[in-house]
Amino acid sequence: MNAITAHGVTLASRTDWSVLRPLLGQSIVQTLQMVLITIVIGGALGLVLGVVLYGTRPGNLFENRVVYRILDILVNIVRPIPFIIFLAAMQPLTIKVVGTSIGTSAAIFPMVVMCTFATSRLVEQNLVPVDHGMIEAARSMGASTFTIIRTVLIPEALAPLILAYAFLFIGVLDMSAMAGYIGGGGLGNFAIAYGYQKFDQAVTWTAVIIMIVLVQVVQAIANAIAKRLLRR
Template identity: 90%
Template structure:
């Protein structure tokens, strides 16, 4: 049996649902990036700093954090959502809705960001850090005024890449009633065999990614020119 796409999408009904879904997606993505991105930055700096030979060298702390990050990061987010449900209920009070989706997204984003931050701090020239230490700069001052500024351009590109991952997570959040464009595409497009609705959601997500990536590329390019 061949099922044809619905040629008459009722956009008078779908349009407000689409705008609501866009708002839900942007809320989930922005809150996750702000909170998870910040916590991940801190965790990433700790991971970098506790590596052998670095500012806060501590093999035990680094090994523990490294193992935790390696355990969490590979878990498919849809499974992570289910696994986090009991903790989500304790923290948020519910396992359904946009807020309930944001909590596991923030947790996953934190661990994903930490590894991206660590990987982009490692290439920073150790000589620059040693020069700052020789001039009496404290460890936190070095992180704030030397380490992060030196790696700022690649960090911005890493966060743009992270945006794509978080957007992908927001699409899966529809499975727990989180709403968003993913839920809109599935509920009103895929399940009702309406390709127009599905591709509308897909195109909007593609546009969001292109805009964020374009802005990140422009900022990173300008920063790299200043450093030359």
């Protein structure tokens, strides 16, 4: 007599990897697509916004209390919103921009928006400790604001910024998992549709382990680069 689980089938009989393996491969590709596009676009926009936040702070490169206050409030409003709620709130705008609220492309748009605001605060926080003396020295030599940002500000904060972006990768990976709720695909959708909903722990933990490995690889690379930069 075959061993029967509470749901009527054994774990082995439920997990048909000949069917699930191609779906798992597709899910990994979708996750990497969502994460990489979000990190590249949202990370770049967030870097610019973070520099503006830093620069407009009182006493900084292009101080502007009004602009700083507006941006500061906007970032503080968006950042705390749980991403699953943010997905729902962004649905009308997502439809206008992407043309649909379902699928990988529809998931990427709100991910980029959230990533931009999250990155901006991380960038600002890592630029604040930069020695003002170096900035003033560059100013005294006639360097333009853009030159100071490019040759002094960013290089001096580069190691902590790399670690911040590694931390951001984890957050974006988490967002990509929640995107499965709107049919965004990826490992999150794979774990929910073929693991959780079918009571198959093998499938669920396969997705979990792959995500853990992705995080460990990215964190190890970021640590190595940051360590090398700090030794210079």
